[in-house]
Amino acid sequence: MSQLKYFTNGLFKENPSLVLVLGTCPTLAVTTAAINGIGMGAATTFVLVFSNLLIAALKNLIPNKVRIAAFIVIIATFVTIVDLVMKAFTPDLYATLGIFIPLIVVNCIILGRAEAFAQKSNVIPAILDGLGMGIGFTLAITLMGSIREILGNGSIFNIKLVAEDANTILIFILPPGAFITYGYLIAIMNRMKKRYNI
């Protein structure tokens, strides 16, 4: 039971996107549609879980001085796996996410968790932490993708909610909409944290 807190930590209290404000680049870039959020979130979660696992397992073998370099090799390995798998099985999603798949390497959430958590913990908590952070990230970017897709395109998960020729607030799927939506989401999150004392 006590292990569960490692998992729930990343979901809300330390949500990587909305509270820690890490991994901002993919959060802003890929959230033009809800489905992209799920795809990007799944890819990041995979890398996060396996890099946390491997780093926690190897923590006694990695010399302290070269630990960052070692972490980057481990992370880059899993990113390459995700990259090749997505290219082969989900070519459409791969084309949409584009450059941001290889850029998972420099997503600060992953290196951040490796440095702050995985290298000091055992394998099981590290996996749970990776899973919680990954799912928290996925939820946050899917939420943001949904908001932008509904407002900007009048649809959710490609299902049209308004008439085909209805006017939508196009700006929300363009770059400015990303910044503004994200700004308001963080503000709401701050407010909720203060209100309910979480």
Added chain:
Amino acid sequence: MEIIGIIILALLVNNVVLAQFLGICPFLGVSQKVSTSIGMGAAVVFVMALANLVTYLIQYFILIPLHIEFMQTITFIFIIAFLVQVVEIILKKAAPSLYQALGIYLPLITTNCAVLGIAILAVQKNYTLVESVIYASAIAVGFTLALILMAGIREQMENTGYPSGMKGFPISLIIAGLLSLAFMGFAGLV
């Protein structure tokens, strides 16, 4: 003519921060003061141009001849990390005054996803060596431009009242959104 097109596209139309969402972390983190953002910008221009030069050579003379293109991500991130270290050491020895000015920004650049992103993009766009370096420099100047604009606005915001719940990231992101809106006006330029 083509080169001018690349420069305008990279600098204004597809601004790296405001349209392509690369390098958001330093954009939000190091934009409190105009003076520090100039320092950061100069360091990014330097490293980005150099990184594109080296990654181009690696891509076309090592990865492609050996058919190990899938190693691109892992090789490039190492090259960039290594390059930043080398630049830091050389600057410290050869130009101490420049090092004083740029020193603290250099380590931050390894985690700037714009450097890796632009190196990969330049390869994807099949640029030649010269085009690749010019592209990277223009992108980096665009990054600096966005950073300085942002810092200027944030300095003014210090004395302005806005809801306390918007303090910090939310207000910065909304300013960035408005800047990005303004930059969309350049879209018809090329």
